[in-house]
Amino acid sequence: MSDDPTGTTAATDADGGLQDAIATLDRLRADALAAIADAADTAALNEARVRFTGKRSELTGVQKRMKDLTPDGRKQLGQALNGFRAAFDEAHAVREEELATAALAARLEDERLDLTLPPRRLPPGRPNLLTQVEHEIIDVFIGMGYQVAEGPEAEAGAYNFDLLNIEPDHPARQEMDTIYVAGFDDVVLRTHTSPVQARVMTTQAPPIAVVVPGRTYRADTVDATHSPVFSQVEGLVVGEDITMADLRGTLLSFSRAMFGADRDIRLRPSFFPFTEPSAEVDVSFDEPGGNLGWLEILGAGMVDPNVLSMCGIDPDRYRGFAFGIGIERVAMLRHGVKDIRDFFDADARFLARF
Numbered sequence: 001m002s003d004d005p006t007g008t009t010a011a012t013d014a015d016g017g018l019q020d021a022i023a024t025l026d027r028l029r030a031d032a033l034a035a036i037a038d039a040a041d042t043a044a045l046n047e048a049r050v051r052f053t054g055k056r057s058e059l060t061g062v063q064k065r066m067k068d069l070t071p072d073g074r075k076q077l078g079q080a081l082n083g084f085r086a087a088f089d090e091a092h093a094v095r096e097e098e099l100a101t102a103a104l105a106a107r108l109e110d111e112r113l114d115l116t117l118p119p120r121r122l123p124p125g126r127p128n129l130l131t132q133v134e135h136e137i138i139d140v141f142i143g144m145g146y147q148v149a150e151g152p153e154a155e156a157g158a159y160n161f162d163l164l165n166i167e168p169d170h171p172a173r174q175e176m177d178t179i180y181v182a183g184f185d186d187v188v189l190r191t192h193t194s195p196v197q198a199r200v201m202t203t204q205a206p207p208i209a210v211v212v213p214g215r216t217y218r219a220d221t222v223d224a225t226h227s228p229v230f231s232q233v234e235g236l237v238v239g240e241d242i243t244m245a246d247l248r249g250t251l252l253s254f255s256r257a258m259f260g261a262d263r264d265i266r267l268r269p270s271f272f273p274f275t276e277p278s279a280e281v282d283v284s285f286d287e288p289g290g291n292l293g294w295l296e297i298l299g300a301g302m303v304d305p306n307v308l309s310m311c312g313i314d315p316d317r318y319r320g321f322a323f324g325i326g327i328e329r330v331a332m333l334r335h336g337v338k339d340i341r342d343f344f345d346a347d348a349r350f351l352a353r354f
């Protein structure tokens, strides 16, 4: 009879079914506590709650027997029911807490970061070839005692042209395809690094020995050897006994440092408004057939006395030499780069070669 879930037949017992109901409760309590202890997760725990305390549970059947009991029997069964409920709720709460703790521990373990694992290796970056060559050029001159100077890329016409002996109607202003800065009267994107010569001479007293790296701009159409943005290293030396032999010796040292100890240079007469005399400088190389070849690498000359005096330096006391090196050109010659656009295209295959 005790396994009659509706409890309807129990009322026929002598005590109205009280002992049977209490025995049933004892069994249910043991079963319920076991089920709770066995619940492996929250779902199993919920299932146990429904099975042992839900509307259709055996417990409901036991509760229904109340009506068949004496007042004293009701009191006893009531206490037994309360005891069951308290034991059930307590065990349920404890197990719920255990499961939650275990779930948190599992999640923490799952999300654990092993900080001792070696990181994924990223290939180290390195400076662009142009930057590397610029640094090498600068290093050669620092080794000869030069200082590094800099000037603005948006430059006053006075420095870019006038103080360099390039008069307003001088063809060089057109030849250089100057880019003017809109909204300003006389501001250009510097067409060369030479204006920094004037900036240094108007602010420093001789002796002067500076190199000036920087970007320069011209409204050139892009092709294999032209870019509207390019870079130069300017050089300027001013002192009391400076001669063209000093210029030649300096440029020979530079060329051998950059291109090889067996190189020679030659100076071809040329013209620049700010130097007199002026020269274009070629460096020697061995042609494939064993012949000697020459490649132009820079422009140079003795600083025009007129430039010295416009910049506040006494041309009767001081002389100077100057040179302007195209960084792209040097990099192309030294590394066999055929197209100037390769420097700016950011093609990883090109960049990875240097």
Ligand code: DAH
Binding pocket: 191, 192, 193, 194, 234, 235, 272, 275, 298, 299, 300, 301, 302, 321, 322, 323, 324, 325
């Ligand atoms: N500024 C010249 C250019 O961009 C290069 C140059 C030539 C610089 C002769 C010099 C120099 O300092 O003496 O074409």
